[in-house]
Every structure is written in structure tokens, then in C-alpha cells.
Amino acid sequence: MSGTVNVTVDGKQVAVPGGLNLIEAARYAGKSVPHYCYHPRLSVAGNCRICLVEIQGQGKLQIACNTRVTEGMSYFTDNERVRKAREGIMELLLINHPLDCPICDQAGECKLQEYAVEHGSGITRYAFEKVRKPKNVSWGDKVVFDSERCILCTRCVRFLDEVAGTPEVGLDMRGEKCTLVVKGDGKLTSPYQMNVIDLCPVGALTSRDFRFKSRVWFMHFTDTVCTSCARGCNVTVGSRGDRVLRMVPRANPDVNHNWMCDHGRLHYAFVNDETRLTVPRVAGKGAPYAAAIARAKAILEGARGQGILAVASPFMTNEELFAMKELLDRLGVEDRFFLKPMGEGDDLLVHPEKCPNARGAALLGFAEAAAEWPSKEYGALLHFAPHEGADLPEEALKRAKRRILFSLKEREADVCFPLTTWIEKDGTVVSAGDRLQRLTKGITFEPTLVTERTVLDRLHASLDASHRPPDTAAQALARLAAALPAFAGVTWTRIGPLGMKLEATGAPA
Amino acid sequence: MTYVLGKLLHIVIVAGAVLPGVGAVMVWAERRVSAFMQDRLGPNRVGPAGLLQPVADLLKFIFKEDVIPGHVNKTLYVLAPVMSLVPALVAFCVVPYARGMAIADVNVGILLVFAISSIAVYGISIGGWASNNKYSLLGGVRASAQMISYELALGLSVVPVFLIVGDLNMEAIVRWQKENGWLVFWLFPAWVIFLISSYAETNRLPFDLPEAETELVAGYHTEYSSMKFALFFLAEYIHMTTASALSVALFFGGYELPFVTLPQGVWGTVLSGLIFFAKMSFFLFLFIWVRWTLPRFRYDQLMKLGWKILLPASLAIIVLTAGGVALRETLK
């Protein structure tokens, strides 16, 4: 298993780590071997047969996924014999595949389409009726199954069995009538069931949520992080016309492998909510940002003698929290809290903390709010409402004479600023295991919306003309890293698309 | 007083109704004739045979937005079309379009025509300049150069007429022809030069270089629209009318017919007018006919033709005619 072995791929000698299979080893030689049933995180099924390669010295073609490299092995991924076999497999896969591409959501990111173009002959010689199988089969409220499109690679079967631990899907019938079935009442129950949609190399499994919303080629994709819990699963958000349409996991071996939970995947409806607040409200009336900031400034200055209560949200990025910290330092505010929504967790990915950045808020000096609120009366409250979950109790709200709120929806307050969601801004969060990860801006919900960091910085600048706020999230992070030892040495580029461990916090890996 | 009022009425009728009327009919005729020559039918929707088309055009011109671009010299820009039209109208005043019906029966009539029509170029040149547009300016410059070049040939081509007739009064010229036959038979080459030069003077094809759509995007009137454009347009047609009238008066016997003596009195005057208009119509038709037949000259060709061919040729004709007249006088 260990050490490197030398193999020859299509005549090119490369040294690859031992124990690799031929698909992975071929990548070292810059060759890609097509595959449907093979998935690096699932067991090998070897049933699609598209990865056939010719190994020197072996009579029959071998499947690359089930063959491991040995010292001195030489194999061909692209010679005449392999190409012909591949073309044959493609043709056979397609003879009973329906001409569904026009209505199939997978079109555009379909392995069958890609390989048909790359390795297929372009024509069919099949002159008979295609096999009829059940279409549009409901597998519960999240997944829709189309048996005609299925190429029986069994990735879904293996995922639910091996990863999710809920072996719910099996095969029924045999031969060309073979089809997938869900055991029991035919509905999937796994909280990770939607991963089978990503796994499905064709359009047999589609998401009821995303079904027919958009063709993938119209969509804009953003690599960011899921914020439904502290796990911080890496995701790719698909959007069209500044509305989020779907979220799919993005492979990160240190966080979520290739998976994410269904809850996180569907946790974006509040982003698209058309009733969201898009302009600040001053005393219940819409107002320009300048006016709202001026009003907020007046409230904060007026409340200096009577004390100010600051409640941050664990949905804020570190940069926003830092901008808030700078403002509070300037105002001399002592009582800094944040509210942490909690819920159920599991062993696989779901974390009990239902917010992305509780750890970051703690690192930036905010205290987790206790059940009992200080009985003190305050002159003003500066409160970032969480997107969902725990909210400030009514009694605590009433304790302040004046209230400055940041909220997704309009709320009763002296000044109410609109919140932006995680997909509308750049920033960093500290996920479970003190892992610093980047959020990336993918959409602009409304051009009028200003991010919280800018609002805080403008508020700060209105109080103190010498305040020079950073422009970009990267600059804000640099400022934060210079100020806090826990973030020492962190830069935007160093975090990278997959995140990094915050070593300085001394948390266990 | 009656004389003044009568003249004023005459002027108003001729300049306010007859000439614009001819222009309007010319617009229609130009479009219909050109259409026929190109196997089309032309405007035939408004009124019988499309005869009301000029009215529709006029209405359109009147109701179109009067755009004055921001970058123009406003005063000159507005003045230019007027300066173009007025000389055209004035030049017609000495033309005897019927027996005894010249507005101004002056004894230097033909010189007056040349003098006034030369002013018309100012309208074009100023319009081109005031438009503050390089195409328009080029159009204006071309127009002035073209005028100067062909004014010479035009003037010189008429000199033999005076030599022969011995009078500058238009009526006298017409009368001479009644007695001695049409001058065109005596002075055919001079008439040809006159014709070519008048085409050049009126900026008509094949010499419409000042407006040359394909090169100059309509030249001096690129920036013009609405009634100001209509005035330029009208000026051109009235110039054509004047040129045709001159051609008739100087070379084709004016309002008289050979071998026929018109009766005296009102009927005679009316008939003579009709004869004149019939002759003039032929020349107007010729304008259109030539326009839709010949392609435009290149500028250097135009200059070459004017200076190197027409000018020497007209000089030669003067010399020859002078010789002929001297011979005639001697023989007499």
C-alpha cells in the first residue's frame, strides 16, 4: 500500500502511490478513464464496464476501477482496442436509454451525455423498441426516480448502504428489466438521501426541490460553505438571476468528503424570500442608508451614559464581528453577547450547533448568552438577529430604551437594517474543529442592499472620522489577523477554497 | 399704384403658387418617372395616380419635428435654406413665360438671371458650413467650386445668343426667334454647353456632387430636416424650372411656335403660356430622364469637363459666332 510504484500509462512512465486503482493512477499521467459506477468514496462495483483498459500481458480487457497498480505495470487507456470496447459499452448503455435529455435535469452535467460525445460513435444501430420501465417514480418528498434513465451503476445503493448506513435501495428484476426499488413503502428516509442525486451519473435520480427549475448551463456556480450548522460543509451554490436554486456538496476530504445532509442542502429558501427587508427602516418607515446610519449614530451617542447592550449573531462572518468589535470598542460597550441556536446532531455530518460561526464569535470576544439576561436597563440595544433559531427574548428586548436591529424581515425597532445572507457576501467563518473557511459572494439579492460590515463601518466612521474601514473581505481579514492572536498569520489566500485549521487556538484536530 | 399692386399680385402668383406648384408636380413626376424607368410604379396611393403625393409630402414636411442640432451655427443654419430658395425665385422674374408676361421686362434680363442665380450658391455653401458637419462642409465647398467652374461656361454659352440677337432683353430674344427661327438651330453646340452647365448649376445628376448621397451622406443638407430641408428641395426644383425656362426662351423660341401666329389678346397670352409650359415641361422631363440614366461624375472629371472642355469650347463658339455675325454684317 505504501510507497510508490512505477507504472506506464499509454507509454508514459509515471510514479504513483501504491494501492491506487488504474483510474486514479491514470490521472498521474494526465489521462482520464471514463467511469460511471466507480466512485472514490464507495466500494467498487465494476458493473458499468466503461473503464475497460488493456493491461499489457493480459488477454482480456480489465476494468480499471477494480485493478490496482503493481510495479512495472503497463496499461493502455486509449488504444484502438480500448476505444472500440468503450464505444461498444456506450452504444449498449444508450440502446435502452430514453431520449429524455430535453426534459432531464441532468442534461449538461450528465456523464452519459459527456461520454456519448467523447467515446460514443454518434449513431445508434439499435432498431427495436426501447425497454419500458417506470418513470417519474416518487422516492419520497425529496428524490424522484426514473428507471428508464437508470444505468444500474448502483452508486445510490452503495451510498445508502455504506455511507448513510440506511440500505434502503435495492435492485429488482433482472436483465434488461432490472430496476431500482426502495424497500418498504418505497419512500427514502435517510437524512442524507439527496446525495444519491449528485452521485447518480445520469438523470435517473433527480431532486424534487430543483426539478425543472433551471437548466444547469444557465446557472452561475459559487463555491462556498453551508451555514446550516457548524460543520461547514463545502458546497457549490447554483444560482440564476440572483436567486439561489440549489446547493450541492463540494468535495473536501477534511470536512464533508463528497456529501452533505438534506437539511443543509435545502436550507436556502430564506435567501430567495421576496418579502425580505431590502431597505433600512427608521421608526417603521423606509429610509436611505445614510439616514438610518445617522439615526443609529444618534441613538448610540445618546445612550452612552445609560449603557449599551450588544448582541451579535453567530451567522455573522468574522470580518463583520470584527467590525462590530471595533465599533463597540470605540463606544466602550462591555456587554457583548451572541445567541447560539442548538439542535440535534448526528455522527456523520450534522452538528448540533445550528449556526456557522459560533466559535468565531467566541474568539472575537462575544460571550454566549446565558438563559438569564442581566437585569440591567440599557439605553440602547444593537442586535443582529440570527437568520433563524434562537432569538433575543422579549424581556431582553424590552430592557433597552432604543433598539437598533439587523434583521432579515422587518421588525419593530427604532432602526432596522436589512441583513444579508451568507451567499451575498465574502467573509470567513470558524467551523467545527476550529476550521477557518471562506464564504464567497454568489448573488446580489437586491442592488440596494449593503452588507452588515459596510453598515457597521459607516456607522463607525460617522462616530469617528479617523476610522478607515477596509474595502474587501480580504483586507478586513488581514486587519483581524493582525489584531487577534488566534488568527495570527491567516490570509485570504492562505485559507484557500478548502479552508484551513486555526492552529493558534489549540483545539484538537 | 395699380401697376405696383398688379406687379405684386403677379409676383405672389408666380413665386407663391406657380413655381411651388411646378416644384410640387416635379416631385411627383420625378418619383413616378424614375419608377417607370426602373419598372416600378412609384407613388400611386395618395389621390388619383398618386397625384396628391406632393400634398402628403408637404404635410409631412410641415408636421415633422423641426430639429436644429446642438452643434450648428444657428443663425446661418436657419438662414441657409432661405438664401437658397429666394434667388431661385427671383431669377425667374425676367423669364417671359407667356407673351408679355415677364414679371420684370428689363433690358439686361439674362444678365440678371446669371447674377441672381450665382447668389444661390451661398445658400448651399452656408448651409454646409453652418451644419458643422464634415460631410455638409464638403458638400458646400464642392457646390461653390462647381458653381464657379460652370458659371463661366454657362455665361459664355449664352454670349453667342446676344451676338446674334443683339439684345439682352428676353422678350427681344424670343421675338427674334419668331422671326428668324429657333436659335438652337444656329447655336446647337452652345445650347449643349448651356444644357450641361445648367445641370451642373442646379446640382442635378450627373453633377450632384454637393449632395452625393453615397459619398457625403446628402452633403450640405445632411443635418437638415422638416421645412428647412423642404426649402432646399424646393430651391433645387425651382432652379431646374428657371434653367428649363431659360433654355426654352433662349434656344427654343420661348412662348412662340414656328410657322404659327398666335392670336392677339388674352387667349393668345394664355396659349403662349401653355406653349411655354409645354416646352419647359420637356426640359424638366429631360432633367429627370438624365438623372435616372447617367451616373454621377467623379469630382476631378467634373472639373476637367468644366475647365478643359466646356470653357474653351464656349470661347471657341463665341469667336466663331462673332466671326459669323461679322461676316453677316459685312455681307449685309
Next chain:
Amino acid sequence: MIRETRVMLEHAGDPAQKTLAGYRKHGGYQALAKALREMKPEEVTEEVLKSGLRGRGGAGFPTGRKWKFVPKTNKKKYIAVNADESEPGTCKDRQIMENDPHQLIEGTLLAAYAIGAETCYIYVRGEYPHSIRALEDALDEARGAGLVGRDIMGSGFSCDIWVHPGAGAYICGEETALLTSLEGNRGYPRLRPPFPAVEGLWKSPTVVNNVETLSCVTHILRRGASWFSSLGCEGSTGTRLFCISGHVRNPGVYELECGKFTLRELLMELGGGTPSGRPIKGVLPGGSSMPVLTAAELDVRFDLDSIAKAGSSLGSGAIMVFDDSVSAVDVALNISQFYSHESCGQCTPCREGSDWVRLMLDAVRRREAGTKDVALLLDVLDRIEGNTICALAEAFCWPVRSFVKKFGAEFEAHLKERASA
């Protein structure tokens, strides 16, 4: 005159042979007793290797060598007896199971002793209720006599044998599919490597042997390897059961020594020629999954290697004969119908291809195809053959291809009739 050499079926006619007492009368369980008492497991394997015994399931792999692949680990090991006799035309194993089950049990125990297995499964075809009952009865008796179970014959060797009825899938006769089925899963063939001898049932080393093979083991151990190898010929030692069916006067199961006669002699003398007297048109010498031999090719010596040289195989020993009243197109279609029905659907070429081949042959039979389609058929067979997990794809590619190639003229003539009809 060809004569049968009855070893396994020597006492098959005797109903008493089914009982333990009857079996013991003819030397039953002596070989087991001898092996357990006097021989080390490796010696048993050596004896089998020396005998030249080759698997009787179809592939003809030397049994001793298979046993030797089993790694010497402390892991649990298994014997799986392949009694899923579902190859069309094959009916030899049931003769053993129903008439002389104890020789199979004894052979199984010997094999288990040789590789150190303590659990054996006999996977019997579900459509063989009589075999299942006979085996169950025999096992009960043997278990009662202390021949199966804990501490067999006081030797300290324990081994239990279980009968496992199949559920009616042809593919479960494939050794890895049989194992998957035994584990309680869909009968899907497994990827190789790892081979069952290394990682079989529940990831443990497992030897899968045919009923007839294990029955032979009993006789090898009883009478010695040299006696066994003296029978038959080089490469095909011992006796073999052959099931002759189709257009022959005397169909049935025959126990024969290989290499002593030609196929034609076998069919004409033992089989008695065709009942109608019409000439033989073709023979499938090893069940429906082997290439056909035409009448002209029948003069081949009847043993594993000679038949292989002739381009076919003895397979499971099912010799199917058809005379010239049979259409080659019909046979090819019939074979493809069977395999398209039995394809498990796991891997692409066989799942999709078997049905396509069936449809194309059906089109040929209905004269809706052209000669070009026959070329297409051969090309599709090319794309399927050798690209699958198990040999089921070959099992229909080989016979179909052989029919198209060897009876090409007939295919063409059949298609031409369309034009004239």
C-alpha cells in the same frame, strides 16, 4: 462398441444405495475414514492433484490446484457445492444426488478436510425438490451416524453440511453468484480478483466445486489417484457423466471414459443415431453455452482438449443433438432467448446486449432483417464478449456466433426467402 465405465453411477440403479447402510456396503465412507485417520489434509490435496481431476462444472479447472489456492490462514473456510444444475441439457448431478447422495457427502467432507473447512453448503437448484429431499435425508442419516457434524469419526475434525435450495436463477450456477446468493443477496457474480478461494463466502476462503467433481474425489480417495488417472485419457482423466439429448434414439445420462472414441461414434453407437434417420446437422457438445459443432466436425476425439481444439468445449457434459429438420436460426434464437431471460442485469454489455441479440435474431427469424444485420449482430457480439464480470455473456456469444458463422449460408437463405415470399 463403446461401453460405459460406471464409477459414480455404479450402484445408481440400486435403491438401497440411497441409504447409509446401502452405501457402506459398497465401501462407503472408507475413504473418509482413511483420510481422517491416516492422511494429512495436504496429502488429500496432493492425491487429488495427482489424479488429474478437472472440474466438471464446465470450465475444467484442475480441482487440486483450486484447493491449493486456499491460503493457509486461521480464517474460517468454506466449501460450496455447486448443485445448481441449470445449464440447458444438463441432468447429471441430479443422478448423483438422487441415486447416490452419500458419495457427494463423502466427497464434500474430504474436500473440507483437505482445505480445513468446517462448514459446507450444497447449493441445490430450486427446481430439484427430489434432489433436495434425497440430500436432506442422506445428511440426516450421516449426521446421525456421526459422519457429519462435530468430531467426525472421533478424528477431531468437525464439519457440517447444509443444503441450500436456490431460487430459480440460472446465474447462481456461476460460482461467485452462487456465493452472493448463499450470503442472502441477489445472485450477482462478483468481480475477480479476489477469487473465491481467497475471498469467498463472507470474505473467507471458499472452494466451490461441482457435485460430480466432489463425487469423483470420493472415488479417487477410495481407489487411489493412479487408478483414477488410468481411466480416460491424458487431460481428461477418470470418468465423466454425459447427458445426451435431442435428436438421438437413446437419450440419457452416460458415464464414459474420455478419449477412447470420437464424438460421431458416441452419437451413432450409444446414441443410436437420429430417430428419424435424418442426418445430424449439429451438436452442442457442452450445453447450450458452447459453440456448435457441425456434422462435418463430429469426427473429433471425444475428450476435453480435443474438443477444445475443434473450437468448442465439453462444458457441463450436456450433448445436444439436432438433425437437419431443425433451423439453425431457431436454435440460435432459442439460445439467445434463454440467456436474455437469465442475464442478471448487473453489468452493461450482458444486460443490454443479451436482449439486443435476442431481438436481432428474432428479426432474422421473422425475416425482417437484412444480411447487413447479421454483420451487425456479429459486431455487437464482439462488443459484449469478454467485457463482462462473469462468463454468461460468453455463454450466449459463443453459440450464437458459431451458429451465424457455421450456418451462415442457412441464415442468408432464410433471409432471402423474404424477397421470394
Next chain:
Amino acid sequence: MKTRIVKRPQLSVGERIYFATVVKGLLLTIKHFFGVCRDLFDWKNKKTAITMQYPEERWDFKDNFRGAPALVMDQFGREKCVACQMCEFVCPPKAITIWPAEFATKDNNVEKFPDRFEIDMLRCIYCGFCEEACPEEAIFLVKEAELVHTDKKDFIHDKGKLYEMGGIREDRILKWQHK
């Protein structure tokens, strides 16, 4: 490259005066002039190829004429478009907008249809890419070239208008009957 020298034709003096050519030209145009004049009086037997008098006389468009794009139904009056949005994707001026939807009933062979289908005829360039891209043969450029409206909104052809223009076209696929 090899060059070929062509001798410039030398004009004779007569040609350089152009007089004869000018006369020839004048005769040609006047011939056409009188030709049309003659035809005006004998319209039925007209001999000149006079241009078409458009609103009264119209072209009979060829079948491959690229007029306005329209949606068609199959011979049973069923919607052929499945809202695959290929035309929307391929449309160079981005004139097409489709809002896809799923059928509420599941027993349809067809799962998807365009809830709204709009073509902005002010953007359409009549390139015919939509027709070419359509995998369902549902959109065609019909023989409709006279789109005159007085309101900009009318130039946005909605689904009803598109089906009205497209009408019914014989379909061989019949995906509603079998997949």
C-alpha cells in the same frame, strides 16, 4: 503569387466623348418608361416585370422561409414543447424566455411543459437557430413576416399567440403516446 498583367483598354475618341453612350443610356431608360406606361393601360397583359404591388400582391413563401418563430402542436392538438430551453440557450439575441413547469398528474408520458413561453419579436433576428436546436420539433419559423403592432407589449409573443401562429404540424414522434 503569379500576377497576370491585363492591358487597360484604350478608349477611342468617339468613346471618350461619351455622347453616343449617353444617348444609348437615355434610349434604354425611356424604353422602360414607355414600357411601363403601356402596361398601365393593359395591366392584364403586362410585359414588363413590374415590382410587386405589395399589400395586394404577396409572395407565396417557400416552406423553408424564416418568418416569425411559433410553437406547433401535434396532430392531436397536444403541446410538443417540453420546455427544454435549448432554444432559449441558443437564441443569439436572447429573445426567448421560458418558465418551465411540471405536470401535476404523473401518468403523463410527458413530465414537463412550458408554463410561460415568450418570444420578444423586437429582439428576434429570424436566424432559425431555435428551430434547429429544438429536439422535439416544437418550434418552427412560420411564413409570417408581417408583424405590426402599435404597442411594444404586443411584440412579446406569449404562448397563446405562438400556438395560434404555429397551429398543428404532423408529428412522427408522438411522445405523448409512447416514450
